[in-house]
Structures are given as C-alpha cells and as structure tokens.
Amino acid sequence: MPSRRPDVTDVEMVGGVERRALVLEDYDPAWPAAYAEHEQRIRRALGPTAAQVEHIGSTSVPGLAAKPIIDVLVTVEDITAEEDYLDQLLAAGYELRVREPGHRLVRTPARDVHVHVLEVGDGAAADYLLFRDRLRSHPEDRAFYERTKRLLVEQDWADMNAYAEAKTDVIAGIKERARRAGA
Incomplete structure (x- = not known):
C-alpha cells in the first residue's frame, strides 16, 4: 500500500550510539509470557491500527540462547502516519529509539523489549517471520545460528x-x- 506522504530519509537514533554489554542467556521459558504481556499492552494501545503483532527474534525460538531482549513486530497500514501509532505506544510506556525509512523502533525504559514497527506488506516483516519459523522448525539451523552468536558475543562491539x-x-x-524449501 503506498504511503500517504513521504517517509523519513535519514536514520535518527534517539540518544545516539549506546555501548551495552552483550550477554547471551540460555533459552528462558518465561520469554513467551513476557512477550504476551507486551502483545496485550500494544493491542490495547493501538487497537485495530496494529494489523499484526508477532514475537520475533531469538527469544521467540524455543531452545535458542538469546540476549534477554524480547523483540516484537508490529505492522501498521502507513508507517508515515505516526499519529496513528507512535503517541499511543509512547503513552503505553515505550520510548522512541529509532526512526528510519520504513521502520520505527520503540523500547521499554529497561531496554528489555524492542518493538519494531513496519508497514503492512514490508518484506522485512515477512523476513522476520521466515527466519523465526525456520529456526523453530530446523534444529540444525538453530544450532548453527546459536554457535555463530556465541562466537560473536565474545568480541568487543561498539x-x-x-x-x-x-x-x-x-x-x-x-x-x-x-x-528454497518453500517455507
């Protein structure tokens, strides 16, 4: 669906670059419940404006070690119509972190939940789900991804x-x- 107006053209990182310790934790069965709480908070705040709300990222994959940050995907009809969703998410207790073309990110003040807002039909939304579902259903890819993350987290990142x-x-x-596998 075409946007009603032009989107932002630059990346705005509210608060600038942040250096944070990267820690991988073994899968925590409490992560789905934490997601469910935020899904309800988002749905209450946005109502039908939230076309889709999904648990994405490593915490959405049972058995996968992850940074203890719950990632949530929210799709809206028009990413440029921030008046339809952004103030509502801020009022629900989230803080704006990133505004960039086609993507907004809000997070909790504790920085333990990241909400990615994308437009309905954005290929990035489909990719998040494709990746999540592949890791959920293919243990060899899940193990390979976890090994990669464990190697990378040992390095020093800006x-x-x-x-x-x-x-x-x-x-x-x-x-x-x-x-290639068709899913």
Whole structure:
C-alpha cells in the first residue's frame, strides 16, 4: 500500500550510539509470557491500527540462547502516519529509539523489549517471520545460528548494531534455505 506522504530519509537514533554489554542467556521459558504481556499492552494501545503483532527474534525460538531482549513486530497500514501509532505506544510506556525509512523502533525504559514497527506488506516483516519459523522448525539451523552468536558475543562491539551486522551473512543463508524449501 503506498504511503500517504513521504517517509523519513535519514536514520535518527534517539540518544545516539549506546555501548551495552552483550550477554547471551540460555533459552528462558518465561520469554513467551513476557512477550504476551507486551502483545496485550500494544493491542490495547493501538487497537485495530496494529494489523499484526508477532514475537520475533531469538527469544521467540524455543531452545535458542538469546540476549534477554524480547523483540516484537508490529505492522501498521502507513508507517508515515505516526499519529496513528507512535503517541499511543509512547503513552503505553515505550520510548522512541529509532526512526528510519520504513521502520520505527520503540523500547521499554529497561531496554528489555524492542518493538519494531513496519508497514503492512514490508518484506522485512515477512523476513522476520521466515527466519523465526525456520529456526523453530530446523534444529540444525538453530544450532548453527546459536554457535555463530556465541562466537560473536565474545568480541568487543561498539554497539549492538555492529554485533547484529556481523550476523547478516549467516541470517541471509538461513533465510535462503527457508525460501528454497518453500517455507
């Protein structure tokens, strides 16, 4: 669906680059319950504006070690219509962290939940789900991804974005296998 107005063209990181300790924890069965609490908070705040709310990222994959940060995907009809969702998410207790073309990120003040807002139909939303579902259903890819993360977390990173970027090729390979397999 075309946007009603132009989107932002730059990346705005509210608060600038943050250096944080990267720690992987073994899978915690409490993560789905934490996600469920935030899903309800988001749905109450946004109502039908939230076309989709999904648990994504490593904490959404049973058995996978992860940084203890719950990632949530929310899709909206028009990412540029921030008046439809951003103030509501801020009022629900989230803080704006990133505003960039096609993507907004809000998070909890404790920085333990990241809410990724994308537009309905954005390929990145489908990719998040493709990757999550592949890791859930293919133990060999899940184990390979976890080994990669454990090796990378031992290195010194300027910020979490640099760590995330270092995983790009591995993630792309797993998504490609999922696409070739038809799911």
